[in-house]
Amino acid sequence: MTSPDLNSLPQNYDAAATQAAWYPRWTEHGVFTADAARTTEHEPFVIVMPPPNVTAVLHMGHGLNNTVQDVLIRWRRMAADEALWLPGTDHAGIATQNVVEKQLAVEGQTRFDLGRQPFVARVKTFVDHTGGEILNQLKAIGSSADWSRTAYTFSPELSVAVREAFVRLHEDGLVYKGHRVIHWCSRCGTSLSDEEAEFTESTGKLYHLRYPLAIDPTRGITVATTRPETMLGDVAVAVSPEDPRYVELVGQELLLPINGQRIPVIADSYADPAFGSGAVKITPAHDASDFDVGQRHGLPMPVIIDADGIVREVEAAGGRVPDALRGLDRFEARTQIVAMLEAAGALVRVEPHAHNVRHCYRCDTVVEPRLSDQWFVRMQPLAVRALGVLRSGELRILPERWEAVYVNWLEGIRDWNISRQIWWGHRVPVWYCTNGHCAQTPIVSRDDVISCPTCHGAVRQDEDVLDTWFSSWLWPFSTLGWPDTAAPDLKAFYPGDVLVTAPEILFFWVSRMVMAGCWFMDKPPFHTVYLHGTVRDMEHRKMSKSLGNGIDPLDVVEQYGADALRWTMVAGLGLGVDVMLDPNDLEKSFSPGRNFCTKLWNIGRFLLSRVGTEPVQLVSSIDPTLLTAADRWILERLDQAITDCDAALGPARPAQGEAWSAAERARGLRLSEYADAARRFVWNELADWYLEALKPRLYAPAGEDREVARAVLAHAFDGALRLLQPIVPFIAEALWQMLPQTPEGAFISQAAWPLARAASPASGALFEHTRDAVQAIRQVRAEYHVNPGAWVDAMLVSSNGLTAQLDTQRETIGSLARARVTLAATNPGGASALVLLRDGIELVVPLAGMIDLTKERTRLQGERDNLEKQLAALEGRLANEKFTAKAPPALVEAERAKATEWRARCDHLCAKIAELDT
RNA sequence: GGGCGAAUAGCUCAGUUGGUUAGAGCAUCUCGUUUACACCGAGAGGGUCGGGGGUUCGAGUCCCUCUUCGCCCACCA
Secondary structure, three states, rough: OOOHHHHHOOOOOOOHHHHHHHHHHHHHHOOOOOOOOHHHOOEEEEEEOOOOEEEOOHHHEEEEEEEHHHHHHHHHHHHHOOOEOOOOEOOHHHHHHHHHHHHHHOOOOOHHHOOOOHHHHHHHHHHHOOOHHHHHHHHHHOOOOHHHOOOOOOOOOHHHHHHHHHHHHOOOOEEEEEEEEEEEEOOOOEEEEEOEEEEEEEEEEEEEEEEEEEOOOEEEHHHHHEEHHHHHHHHHEOOOOOOOOOOHHHOEEEEEEOOEEEEEEOOOOOOOOOOOOOOOEEEEOHHHHHHHHHHOOOOOOOEEEEEOOOOOOOOOOOOOOOOOOOOEEEHOOOOOOOOOHOOOOOOOEEEEEEEEEEEEEOOOEEEEEEEEEEEEOOOHHHHHHHHHHHHHHEEEEEEEHHHHHEEEEEEEHOOOOOOOOOOOEEEOOOOEEOOOOOOOOOOOOOOOOOOOOOOEEEEEEEEOEEEEHHHHHHHHHOOOOOOOOOOOOHHHOOOOOOOEEOOHHHHHHHHHHHHHHHHHHOOOOOOEEOOOEEEEEEOOOOOOOOOOOOOOOOHHHHOOOOOHHHHHHHOOOOOOOOOOOOOOOHHHHHHHHHHHHHHHHHHHHHHHHHOOOOOOHHHHHHHHHHHHHHHHHHHHHHHHHHHOOOOHHOOOOOOOOOOOOOOOOOOOOOOOHHHHHHHHHHHHHHHHHEEEEEEEEHHOOOOHHHHHHHHHHHHHHHHHHHHHHHOOOHHHHOOOOOOOOOOOOOOOHHHOOOOOOOOOOOOOOOOOOOHHHHHHHHHHHHHHOOOOOEEEEEEEOOOOOOOOHHHHHHEEEHHHOOOEEEEOOOOOOOOOOEEOHHHEEEEEEEOOOOOOOOHHHHHHHHHHHHHHHHHHHHHHHOOHHHHHHHOOHHEEEEEEEEHHHHHHHHHHHHHHHHHHOO
C-alpha cells in the first residue's frame, strides 16, 4: 500500500500522523463492519458497547472500558470470527434532563415554564446537536466499533422495543401499578429505583421523643427517630408483642405532640425490643418499613411531604400539619419541629448517630421515602431464569467472585420501580379514558391510543416516563432489530459473547440484561461478563470530576498517542484489578506505553531497512537445514509467544455447546498476561537477542544465508505485529504495511491471527547455550570492570558431545559479548574467572593482570555456599522416604537429576576454589 | 449487621489444580553513546510472600485465628 523510504523513517514514532492516516482508511474499507450474511461461514463474536450517556464526555473509565472491548474484538476479528462491536449511546433520562434544566436555570426558567412538549423538543435539539460526541472521542483511541450500526436508546427503533417489552411484561402479569412507598428525589422531581438511591454514610442525630399516653399524660412512650419532621405523619407506635414493658399499653392511645393527633400503640414484631426504647414510631407514608406495618394493621397513611420536599398536607393528612409549619422545606421543618418539641417538653434527648442515608445517584439529594403511585416490574420470575443460566454455566462472570454478588442480589430481588416523573424518556404506554363514567380500564398498548375503545371519548396517556434502564436492559437485542424476530442481525448476532463493564453497574444493567435476554429471547445475551477494575489516582480514589483528579484521555492521546494510552490500560490490567494512574504525573503513567511504541518503532525501522522491500521466502518453504540455531530459536519463541497469548486471552467461547465447563470457566481474558507475552517476544527475544545475533548476517553480502535471515526476520516481526495489533493497532498497522510480504491492500486489522507451528524437531535449544555464554561473559566483564570497548578471551569447556554444536556459535557469542571464543575439553586453569553454565559447560575467562584472585575466590565461595545450602535441602528431601513414597514419581526423578547436577556444580566450584588457594 | 476480596521487592502487580533457587514493569545503583532505539543497551542490589497456629513428604498457594485496608448488600427506628 505504501512504499516507504525505509532509510528515512523518523527516529521517533509519529503517533498523531499515524492515527490520522489509518483510522479513516479502516473505516473507508469497512474493516469494522460486520455482516450477518458472513456468519454462515464464520463464527459470530459479538460485544455490545455499554452505551455512554449521550451527553457524556470521555473520561478514563470510558478509555479503559473501550480499550478492553477493542482489544477483544480486534483479537477475534483476526481470529476469523465475524466480529461485531455494536456501539451506541444512552438517552440517560434524569441525567440529560438535569443538564438541560441547568441551562434553563441560567435563563431564569424551569421546565414548567416551557411546558412538556417544548421542553422535550429542547432536550432533543440539545442531544441532536451536542450529543454523541463521545462516540467520536472513542474513535480517537482507536475503537473499532461497527459505527454503521450505532444505536441510541431513544431512537424510534428502540422505542418500539421498549413498548413491546412493557406490553409483553404486562401481558405476562409482570408489570403492575402499585401504591407504595418509593424513593423520591425532590430535586429531580421523580421516583428512583432501589439501585438509584445510593447509601452514603453520614453522621446525623438521633432524636428521642416522648409521646404521652392519652389517658394519663404523666406516662408515655419514648421513641427514637433520625427524621423528627415525619412525626407529623405518625399514625401509631409499634412495640414488640413480647416486650413486657409495653404489653399493657398495646391498644392504648398516645397523644402526638404538636398536632395533638391520637395514635394507637400496636404490637408488631417489626419493633426490636433490644433497640433503643423498644418502641418505634410508625409513619407509613414516609418509610418503606413503616408502610408494611401500616398495611398489616390497616392504618391510615397521611402524606405530609410533597414532591418538592415541602411539608404540607398532601394526602389523607387532614389537620396533621399545623399552619405554622406548612410550606416549609423538610429540613427547615425539622429544625422548627425540634424546637417545638423541645418547648413542649417532648424532646427527651438528642445524640449523634452514624447511619446510612440514601441519596439520589444523579444529584446527591437526600432521598425522601414517599407514598405514591408507580409502575413496577415483578422481578422474581425474571430473576429465576437469570440465576438458572449462571448455575448451568451458560453465563459466567469474571472475576468469579462477582458471581456470588450476582446470585445474592437476584435471590433477594425486589420489584423494580420503572416509572419516573420526569419528561425526558420513553412515555409509559398506558392510556386512560378521560370520561369519568366510562368503565374502560387503563389501556396498555403497543400503538398510540387515540380514543377510548369503549366510549370513543378522549384518552390521555400516562404522564410518567420509564426508567432509562428499562430501555438499556434490552440493548443486546433491541439494537439488532428486536422485536422483529426475523431480523437478519438478530438471527445472526444474538446471543452475543462478552460483556465488558465495571462492577458498579452489575445490578443496574448487567443482571437486568440477563433477565431481559432470558425472558424475551430465551437465552442470556452473552456467555461472559468481564468486570474490569476502576481507574483510580495514586491515593486510590476513584477519578471523578468533583475531586478534580481526572485525566482526559484525549490529552493522553495528544501527548503520548492512542497506542500508548491503550498499552498502559492493557499492560496494567490484571483480572478485575483497579488501574492506578497519576493525574499529576502523566509521564509516570504513560511513558511506558510511549516507550514501548518507540522501541517497537525502532525495531521496525532497523529491521525493515535491513530486510528491504524485495520479496522474502515463506519460512515454511525454507530447507530446515539452512536455519541457524538463532533462526530455530526465534521461530520457537514465536510459537511460544502465540501459545502464551492464546492461553491468556482465550477460550473465546465455551468449547462444548452453550455452557462453560468447570475447567474453562475461570480461564481467559488475562489482558496483562497477553500484553506481557507479546512484549516479551518482540522486545526481550526478537530485539534483544535475535536482531543482535543476526546483524553480521544482515550486513553480509547477498546470498542464500542472508535470504534465510531476511525471511525469518520478516516472519518473526510479522508474527509479533499480529500479536500486538489488538493492543497497539496504529503502530502495528503502520509497520506491517512496510513488510515486504504484506499483500497489497490488506490491513493487519483484519489479517489472520498467528498460529503456532506444529512441534518442530529442529529445536532452538542450542541458542540457549549461546545466550548463557554471552550473559556469563558480560557478567564477568562487568564484575571486573573490563573496558567496554576491549575484547576478551573466553573459553567454553565442554567434555560432552556439545562441542561441535557450540563451535557453530563461537562467532555469535563473540560478537555479542566482544570476546574471542575458543573451545576446549578441559579447563586449563590459571588466573581466570569461571562461570558454570547448563549441561556441564564451563565458561572460562582468562583475565591475566586484571583478575583479582581474592575477589574471584569470594565470589565463587559465595556461589558455592548458596548452592550447598540448596543442595542440602534437596538431598534432605530425597532422603525422606515419605517424600519419595508419596510425591509424584516424575517429580522425584526430576529432583534426583537436579541433585546430581548441583553436586557436580558444587564439586566444580570446590575444585576451582582449591586451585585458587594454591 | 451480613457477605466477599485483598495483604508478595521502595511502588504497581503476576504467581493457573500445593511441587525448580518466588517473577515482571517502574524505581534504585554501576557501566556504556559499537553503524535501530539514551523513550536505549549491559550488569547489579533488593522479598523470613501481613502476624500466629494447623494440615501435608512438601504451603506464597489449603484450613483456623488475629491485624490492616477495600468492595458489595442491608428497613434497626
